[in-house]
Each structure stands twice: as C-alpha cells, then as structure tokens.
Amino acid sequence: MRTSTTNDTGGVTIERFGERLAVYLESQTAVESLRDTDMPQFPWPDAYNPMLEYLVHRSEEIAESDGRPTAVIWLAAHAWFEGAIAALENVAQRA
Numbered sequence: 001m002r003t004s005t006t007n008d009t010g011g012v013t014i015e016r017f018g019e020r021l022a023v024y025l026e027s028q029t030a031v032e033s034l035r036d037t038d039m040p041q042f043p044w045p046d047a048y049n050p051m052l053e054y055l056v057h058r059s060e061e062i063a064e065s066d067g068r069p070t071a072v073i074w075l076a077a078h079a080w081f082e083g084a085i086a087a088l089e090n091v092a093q094r095a
Contacts, residue, residue, distance in 0.1 A: 043087060051082050 014021075025032070034043050045052045055078050063071035 042090060043083060045083075045086070052079075055079055055082065 055075055059071040059075035062074050
C-alpha cells in the first residue's frame with residue numbers, strides 16, 4: 001500500500017461528477033490548499049499509518065463477505081471519519 005505515491009488523474013469518473021464536484025469544491029475554498037499538499041504530509045496519512053492499514057484490510061474482508069460495493073462505501077465513510085478526527089487532533093495540538 002503506497003498512498004504517498006498515488007497519483008489520481010480523475011479517470012473517466014471526473015466526466016461524470018465534474019460539475020457536481022466543482023460546486024462542492026467552490027464551497028470549500030478556505031481549505032482548498034490542503035488538497036494540493038503532497039502526500040503523506042498533513043492532511044494525507046502516511047502509507048504505513050496503522051489506521052489506514054486497518055481500514056484497507058478490513059474493507060478487503062468486507063468485500064469478500066458482503067461484496068465490493070459495500071466494502072467501498074464502508075472504506076470511504078470510515079476513511080472520511082478518520083480524516084476528520086485527524087484534522088481535529090491536528091487543530092487541538094496547535095491550540
């Protein structure tokens with residue numbers, strides 16, 4: 001698992017979601033620069049972050065038992081949640 005070298009081009013999915021994403025991203029201009037941060041610097045996790053590794057491996061188990069769509073949703077929701085917790089912890093440490 002090498003999240004620090006992942007390069008997301010948007011693929012063909014960007015064509016499907018581009019307009020909706022543009023509206024969403026326009027509402028988040030205060031944190032826009034965070035999306036341009038190189039991985040694994042904050043807010044991106046290190047490739048060997050234990051929570052990231054757990055989430056990936058657990059989602060693989062879920063895919064085997066409940067199917068890939070369920071696993072992808074589980075992984076996305078839990079990663080989003082953990083990202084929010086990490087951001088709150090980062091803010092608390094700076095205070």
